[in-house]
Amino acid sequence: MASSGSLPSLARQCRDRLKDGRGRIESRFRAGLPSVQTATALTDLYDEVVRKIWDASLERAASQVRPSQLAQLTLVAHGGYGRRDLSPYSDADLMLLTPRRSAAAAAQVASTLVRDITDAGIDCGFSVRTPRECCTLAWSDPKIYTSLTESRYCFGSEATFDRYFDRFRAAARRRRNFLNHQALEARREERHKWGETNYLLRPNVKRSRGGLRDIQLVRWLGFSSYGATSLEQLHKLNALSEEDFGTLRRAHAFMLRLRHELHFRAKRAQDVLDRPTQLDIAEDWGYQGRLGVLPVEDFMQDYFEHTRGVRYVAAYFHDDTRIRSRAKGAIESVVSKRIDDRIRMGPTHIWVKAVALDAFAQSLPDVLRLIQLANRYSRRIAHPTWQAIRKSMQERETGSPDPESVRAFLELLREPGRLASLLRRLHELRIIEQLIPAMERCRGLLQFNAYHKYTVDAHCIRAVEAATDFEEAETSMGRRYRRLKDKTLLHLALLIHDLGKGYEEDHSEVGRRIALEVADAFGMSAEDKDTLQWLIHRHLLINEVAFRHDLNDPEVVHKFAVEVGSIARLELLLIHTVADLQAVGPDVLNDWKMGLIEDLYLRARRYFETGNLPGENELDLDSKIEQVGVALGEKDADPSLIQFAREMPLSLLRQHSTEDLIHELHQVGEWLSQNPGCYCTGAVDPAASAVRYTIVLRLGEQRIGIFARITAAFSACGLSIMRANVETVGQDLLWDQFWVNDPELKQREANSRIDEVCQVVSRAIDEPESVMPTPRRVWQTQGAREPSSVLLLPTKIVFDNDTFDHQTILSIFAYDRPALLSSISKTLSDMNVVIQFAKIDTHLDQIADVFYVTNLDETPITDSEQQEQIRTSLVQAIGEMPN
Structure with missing residues (x-):
């Protein structure tokens, strides 16, 4: 586009008029001009500019073509410009309409018209068409058709426009x-x-x-x-x-x-x-x-x-x-059949007779029965009936639901079927809030973070839908869901599990009280009432334990099992958890998280069935250890390595097959016997869509700062740590695993890239005084990372000394940023905090990292003043953006 100074005089004048006009309209808009009037003012502004250019184009063309041909041309606005519905920087769809005999004149006018309109600063969609072409193109292209329905005469021959639009409208009616x-x-x-x-x-x-x-x-x-x-x-x-x-x-x-x-x-x-x-x-x-x-x-x-x-x-x-x-609806009425004195059902719709509609719409039991009939026979509720019900429910005061309505609602919740779509219908009709008043507060309630994709009410119904989808799933979750003889309690819990959001108090605590109110209103038994309250109150329990704790620790599994109390509750909680995560948004429940959930479930179920905790009477693991020991002995491995295999953490034993363990242990043993430094290797992990790096070293005097050096090395290589497991074997051997996202891997040969990263990590650990490479700057497209203004949740740092006597659980919840884990680990290192175990969980814009930590003397961090110092330093480190 030409610069403003080089524009022809007319285009420059029009551009200035457009800029000035927009400014004036914005001032009026800010002063309270209604939106429709704002759109009208903008349309008038566009019309004024286009009119000047149109007149100039006709004047220039007059010397080239006969006036009679120009007189038959018409400029037509269509789309948003046609319906006078413009916003300040909307484009303008224009069509130069011409009879066939005036096509040459139209081409002459168009050559300057579209150029000048564009130079004036209006994004213009432009076409030259005859009336016949308009119709032909409209019938073949829905975008052209829908835009032309909004045709508006602008300038030129009104007769040409009227002939075109009358013909277009009549033909559209025939093809409706x-x-x-x-x-x-x-x-x-x-x-x-x-x-x-x-x-x-x-x-x-x-x-x-x-x-x-x-x-x-x-x-x-x-x-x-x-x-x-x-x-x-x-x-x-x-x-x-x-x-x-x-x-x-x-x-x-x-x-x-x-x-x-x-x-x-x-x-x-x-x-x-x-x-x-x-x-x-x-x-x-x-x-x-x-x-x-x-x-x-x-x-x-x-x-x-x-x-x-x-x-x-x-x-x-x-x-x-x-x-x-369809013959003006006659068929629907003629062939309909009588359901009862008030309800009739046709081939596609079900409705209530007009004379009975007002009273019917106010009766919850009657409306719920109508919904059941519509679902059973796959009929849509006719619009007048739907409107009457919706209006009645909006005006109806909420109160204690009558027993008949409760029975009908619980009957709906019992079977999967089309339950989610039924609940959406009931929600649209505002019926659910008549039965569960807390639903009204959550209608359209946004959770202002990047983690939740849907509003609270939409998420709850999607959670029910995720559970009912298990009915047809040939998976372990499908089998567990089908095993539930009565699914009512599960579906009800999913429907109300997040209704405690929108309060200052923790939503699980509010949710427990809402669950009690619902249970009382529904007349539930004492046992069901207790289970519903517990399920809502602790619906995040599996997430908290599986994603943030060491599942190989018998104490963790034991406390979880005691909290759950029974296999029946465990099954309910498991299905609830998985459905809840699936309903949050795409890719929230990845294979890694599902694996952790399954691992916790199986350990807890095994405890309920046998009384054994992890590490107790695990014959399969004992057998694996024995096989590994024999194989290493046959390879003449160092005796200390065989001893290490017998002390290996359960997490490593469970993660790998016997063959993989033998291979990896033999490699580690050979390396450590010949090298004083750390062992580092990596491999692409397809299941996690990441690269898994394993780092093994003898600790010696190095007790502080190793985790910080590793995370800094990964950050320097441009890697994002998705999760990490830190294990200490015996008193001397550190065995860490990191799953990282490597954006360079797509452009590089995998082995070469992994070797490069391993070299950086090894140097960071073996030469602790060396200067770390500068972290790579990651260039992001505009809008890829949101500004700090939207990060409204505070950083949360929690010290837990109740779970264990020998170490402190440090949980950190914050918004993610580049090199955040490196900053956290360096801060802990600087404060002489020893990391014994870590679990890293990052999703979209938030992290939930858990560290098992001690002082240098391996005692837990219990001093409140020391905790406050650590908390203050971490908050400062988390808030600092990297250079």
Whole structure:
């Protein structure tokens, strides 16, 4: 594009007018100009600029073509520009409409028109078409069709425009079934790309589900079905009810204002509502939040409430257009059958008679029975019935549910079937909150972190769905799920497990009280009440133990088993845990985490069944140790190595096959017998999608700083540590394993890269006074790492001296950053803290690292003053960004 100084006079004037006009409109917008009026003002501004360029183009062309040909040309706006729905930096879709006999004149005008519009600073989609071409292309391309439904006459021949649009509208009405199908398919593809759920935490306000595009979908369907795109016109034609019209109008105003805000802030077209912007807008728009709910979470609840309404109306509007196209719904009514005095069911829908609808909609038992019938016979609930129920539930005061309603709801929860979709229906109708009042507070409640992909209510229902998916799974989880004779308690626990969020108090504690309220309201037995409370209160127990503790320690497994209490509870907790993790978001439950969960489950179950803890009467491990010892003896291995094999930690024994153990121990033994330094080797671990490095050395006098040197070496090589296991064998041998993500591995030969890293690690340990290489700077694309403004959760450091007498468990929860683990380990080293065992867990933007630590004399860290010093130093180290 030409620079401003080199632009022709007209284009420069138009660019200046556009810039000045946007500035004035932004000032009015900030002063409170409603969003629809802002869009109108922007459209008028574009029209003013385009009109000047249009007139100039006609004037230039007049010397080349006959005036009669120019008089037949028409400039048509379509898409968002056509419906006068612009945001500050929206593009402008324009079409030069011409009869065939004026094609030469159109080409002459177009050559300068599109150039000058672009030079003026408007991103322009431009085409030159005859009326016949418009129709032909529209029937073959849904994007062209949907855009042309919003055609608006701008300048030129009104007669040409009227002939084109009357013909286009009539032809669309004749093809309505085909065109509606095409428009819906195109929208599905777009939703698949930008978000199938309206509960995305970084939504695209235009394209994500429930966004502005779904309001436009109603207009597109309305055009072919009723010949109108205006929501007001569709309402007057009784195509939109008063309630649906109001829902769409309010949502449109809210989201259009939001889109204007995004454009004005970015000074460019911007439709993605990222997390820093959510914070800023919530503050600027005056959201105050409430106890336990941040202002940004309050703002996003409003956003989700609007997208939910749009999604609901768009779905039913489509449904109504389908029914209307089937002989205007006559078949549905004629062939319907009577279910009882109030309910009828047709080929596709089920509904309540109008005369009985008001009373029916207020009865929870009746509504729940209708949902059951709709599910059993795979029928959609007719829109008038749905609307009446939803409105009644919104106006109905919550109270203690009646026994009949409770029985019907528990009956739904008993069987997997289509349970998740039923719960979503009940949630949309606001019925669940009539039975479980705590659900209302969590409706659309955002969890402001990168870990949770969905809102609280959406996550809870997805957790139920994850569990019911086990019904068909040919896996160990599937078998365990099917073994549950009564799944009601599990499904109920998953549905309410996170409803304690949104309070200052820990959500598990609040959740326990909510579970008690639900159990009392549902009249549950004392045993079920106790189990439900425990399951909600301790639903994170497996995560805490499996991901943060040494499962080879008998004391850890024993305390876990005592907390659980029985195999029945263990099975419930296991399925609950796995379903909960799967519902958090994609790739949260990886193979490593699943392996740890299975390991803990099997150890605890074995304890319940035999009374044996890890290391007690493990004949299979004893046999493996014996086989390893014999094999090493046959290889004339050093006797100390054979003794080491007998003292090897259970984690190493369980992780490797006998053959792999023999091979690795023999390699370690040969190395240590010939070299005074550390042994380091690496291998690609496909199961973990990482590289596993094993580092073995004799400790000697080196007790402090080894872990810090290793993590610094990995950081210097540009590696991200995903997890680590630190083991001390006997009194002298350190055996550490690290799983790392290596971005260079894709561009390098694996063995060469692993050798390079091993050399850096070995030098860092063998020459502790050497200067570490400078950590590699990792270049990231803009937006790859979010700014500190969105990191609202405080760093949390916990000392636990209750679990063990001989060492302290130090847990660190913080936001991740490059070289963070290196900073933490160096800080501990500088404070003479010895790391005996470590478990590293990183997911997205957060870490949960656990260290078993002692003082130099191998005593636990119990002094409160010393703990505070360590905590202060760690918080400072975590907060410092690397150079």
